[in-house]
Amino acid sequence: MSDLIPITPTYGLLLGRGVLERVPEVVPHSATRVLLVHAPVMLDAASRLAEALRAGGREVFVEELPDAEAAKTADVLVRLWSVLGQAGFTRTDVVVALGGGATTDLGGFVAASWLRGVPVVQVPTSLLGMVDAAVGGKTGINTPEGKNLVGAFHEPTAVVCDLDLLRTLPxxxxxxxxxxxxxxxxxxxxxxxxxxxxxxxxxxxxxxxxxxxxxxxxxxxxxxxxxxxxxxxxxxxxxxxxxxxxxxxxxxxxxxxxxxxxxxxxxxxxxxxxxxxxxxxxxxxxxxxxxxxxxxxxxxxxxxxxxxxxxxxxxxxxxxxxxxxxxxxxxxxxxxxxxxxxxxxxxxxxxxxxxxx
Known part of the structure; x- marks a missing residue:
């Protein structure tokens, strides 16, 4: 995609208004299954995105996460691993994370840790997520001892920033x-x-x-x-x-x-x-x-x-x-x-x- 902003030599970022509908374009063609994780406030957008991904013939599993930092726990991580295991996710399948920085942090770590790394497409919906959390390949969860002490570097396949989604923010x-x-x-x-x-x-x-x-x-x-x-x-x-x-x-x-x-x-x-x-x-x-x-x-x-x-x-x-x-x-x-x-x-x-x- 010629309008991707290059972030590293291996992936780019799509920035604009109304670009959420273009997420299926950046999902790897080899992926037959998609785990779509989303923040609670993104329920409607997640439903639209799931239908667009299914229209391409993919099997889509949608999981709503707890709000904000409550999503970044070992318990939530284990739940999502279970979803991936039961669905038979392989290394060619993909995780899509739709939400703020906590969602993209968790979604990225799910992808980094499953089968030692599967593709992830980050779709940040907050200003913080767009300029920081979703860009750069940092992923992780929190522990009682500190923030982001458990995590991995895992570059996304692509990042899609739809500026229209900022209207959903308080x-x-x-x-x-x-x-x-x-x-x-x-x-x-x-x-x-x-x-x-x-x-x-x-x-x-x-x-x-x-x-x-x-x-x-x-x-x-x-x-x-x-x-x-x-x-x-x-x-x-x-x-x-x-x-x-x-x-x-x-x-x-x-x-x-x-x-x-x-x-x-x-x-x-x-x-x-x-x-x-x-x-x-x-x-x-x-x-x-x-x-x-x-x-x-x-x-x-x-x-x-x-x-x-x-x-x-x-x-x-x-x-x-x-x-x-x-x-x-x-x-x-x-x-x-x-x-x-x-x-x-x-x-x-x-x-x-x-x-x-």
Missing amino acids: RRDLVAGTAEVIKCGFIADPRILELLDADPDAALNVDGEVLPELVRRAIRVKADVVSVDLKESSLREILNYGHTFAHAIEQVEHYSWRHGDAVAVGMVYVAELSRRAGLIDQQLVDEHRRLLRLVGLPTSYTGGRWADLLTAMSRDKKTRGATLRFVALTGIAQPTRLESPDPQWLEEAFAAVSTER
Whole structure:
């Protein structure tokens, strides 16, 4: 398909309005069976997609998942393995994941783990899913000890992003998704920040032209990174800007926080930490807060529990032994790594995000 945006040499992404109907085009021709997993709110879209896939002569098994992070559990994974086993899925059959980031994370891991890897087509329906979760081949589930600690790298056959599906999102979820877009602006593409600063309302208008441009730019940032570092051996770590503290919040709050909200606070936290390490000045810290607030994202965490948060951060995937590592900045679009920061800086940064400024 000539209009696929290349992500890596092995797969591409279809982005546009009304492209859900084109999912059967990217399902491998060899697939005779399809497991279609979907978020609860995607029931109608899943029914339409299932009929389109059946029209091509495929046998389609439709499974509704629990909502959001509740889908990313071992119990749900085992249930889906049972469906695949009873249906006789082979290595040429395919999983299609229709939903937000939690759905695509789980769907990808189901595909990665069945028969040591079957094809998966990702169909993200949230802003977060389109710019982050569904792109790049990361898959996984959560455990009581942390987020995404069990998973695999498994590239999809294709990613299909239908911008019309963003209309199904509650505004609060759309706002939360912009955190990952803003992250891409801070680590790689300052134009993202300029567009958002110029017209925050347009950045949240699903029917306008600014939001699609922001989506394209954020996807391009991630594609440029994963095309050279699929398995997070070096460069790909920059995509985790703000995520170390964010994942700690999510775990401590038992995944009741939206991922994007946690990432927004996580970016402010690491900015405060970076200032104390002498990497950036106070002006850039303030710019984090200002831009995040423009779209209605939180910039503080008032839940306390510093000891629990520190323990959670010590289990982060970027940690090596006893060494805490953070993606940091030395300036906009100038990411770096901050290792073993002074414990006093860690606690001072936490104090700084514990009160609204």
